[in-house]
Amino acid sequence: MKLEIKQNVLLEHLNYVIRGISTKNLRPILNCIKFELTDEGLYLMSTDSEISIKTFIDKKDINKIDTTGEIVVSGRYIYEIIRKLPDETINLEEVIDSKLYITTNNSSFTLNCSNVNEFPDLELEFNQNPIILNQKLFKTIINQTSFATSTSETRPVLTGINFKIEGNTLECTATDSYRLAVKKITLESNAVENSNIIIPTKNLNELVKLMNEDEEELEMHIFANKVVFKFGQITMMTRLISGTYPDTSKLIPETYELTMKVKYDDLYSAIDRASLLTNESDKNTIKFETTNDTAIISSNIPEIGNVEEKITVEKDNDSEIKIAFNSKFMMDAVKSLESEEIELMFNGEIKPIILKNVESDDLIQLILPIRTY
Template sequence: MKFIIQRDYLVRSVQDVMKAVSSRTTIPILTGIKLVTTNEGVTLTGSDSDVSIESFIPTEEAGDEIVEVKETGSIVLQARFFSEIVKKLPKDTVEIEVQSNLLTIIRSGKAEFNLNGLDAEEYPHLPQIEGNHGFSIPADLLKNMIRQTVFAVSTSETRPILTGVNWKVEDNTLQCIATDSHRLAMRTANIETENGGSYSAVIPGKSLNELSKILDDTTDLVDIVITENQVLFKTKHLLFFSRLLDGNYPDTSRLIPTESKTEIVLATKEFLQSIDRASLLAKEANNNVVKFTTMPEGVVEISSTSPEIGKVNEEIQSKSIDGEELKISFSAKYMMDALKALESSEIRISFTGAMRPFYIKALDDDTVFHLILPVRTY
């Protein structure tokens, strides 16, 4: 195998596939990146057997030559060293040559590295995705949907299913739900499905985080195919595979209140900053709890007390308060996460009592929905 390639294309592809490479794998060859060269271009693959990423660099794009292939072939190179080497090479082009004993020479300018390679035949094959559950979604919308939900997945392995985001497709609508049983984040969007039908899958939060880092903020479509135990995200030059989580996701629809006793409209930024200040004194052991109390004339008091440190009180003027008076405590972190995920200048919070879950929505957008369980304080 021998080819010459534009360094910036190689660096970007290596960075993308590195997101799937784990140093803690039980399969030694998976600590490497597989390179395959054909007359069409170079394909790089990284995998940890849960997530696999394949990046393709074509020989030319928009009339510019990117890769000059002199000899086709394949090799697996140690990911950690290979990624550091290509990042630090001196010139804009890189020559990679594999000799008969798998020794790989990497040249750029006057720099030359020799790396011991591994036989690409021993690298596990990527899953073959044959699924009839397929749809497409713009990359920027997909990134947003991930950002607005993935933070609410559980970080505890006691209920593995909650470490993923539940994707439900029904009637050309995609609904993404994440919950750690103390809070819930939901985002819906209209999509075009290939052959209708309804289905559901739970995608690990970790996989979605890595996918989000790779996707560009463009309106280019990402093709998504869901099978029984895998999901594939496909862009122009990238394939991103992830295994799905086994098990049934809990029915979250019954958690969502159908009525409210108190409704409050607040300016998002002012409320977020106020919660942020109150959380400065919220005791860590007390789960970062702040108190929220309605006052006369549309005023809301936000306060926090830490016996060892002190206390903080702040009053902010709401846009409107309808319904009963209210005193409630909740996690400042959960509230701040939810507010940051809402892209709206004003929010509506609906409460059904001091110990019942309450939900937060943007005033002008029903597609994003957050639910938080209050904290009992005495």
């Protein structure tokens, strides 16, 4: 393998694949990046066996392709070296004894290579009819649901986001069994096959970091035990979580005893301040209590002090609510709605609290109350 390439071009693509290398030291080959130089361009690949990332630099973005070939080299070192080199042309050349020779005008690095044959197969297959999504919308889906995922390994299915595709509807669900986030999307065309899969949340968060801020399309290729995402020059595979995702559809009530509208800013900052006098051992409990068009949000830590915040609410009937909940869960839910005005729905003090944007039903947030009264 021998080529000449601009530092900034190579660095941009190393920035993608570096996210796929293993940070554990169990199998040294998984800390490596594979370079595959063909007449069409340069492929960079990484895998930690949970996710695999592949990116492609077209020959038109490479100064000179001299000899095609493959090498496997330490990801962390090649990344740091290219990152610290000046924005000039870099020569990369495989030399005898499996070494990679990296040179610019004044710098020359020699890195030991690993055996190409030991590098695992990335399993980046595609199927004929992928689901097509807008990248920006996909990012929004993940940001609006992922925080509600469980981080505890006691129920592995809850550490992922459930993607349910039926016809032209995609429904994404995340829950840690104390709260629930459900986002519904209408696809541009019907899926050929219905799917019901669980994708690990941490891998989805990595995927989102790989995406640019543009409106480009994202292809989602679903298989029995993995899903392959393709966008721009990047392909990423993640394994799926096996198991059956709980049916959460019955948790969202069809009618409500009390619905109220409240301004986002008022609600968020009042809860933010009230949460200063809560503590984690007490589930960050705060109380919410209405009287006419005012809600009082209060909390206390007996040895420190207490707080009372007043906000204006617009109720749909004369009934009042007195309820307690986890302030952090409520702030996560409110933030995800990205709306100037928010709707809060209640069925008494022991039933779930539902939140949604006033203008749309796409996103539903649910929080279980805490019994204190």
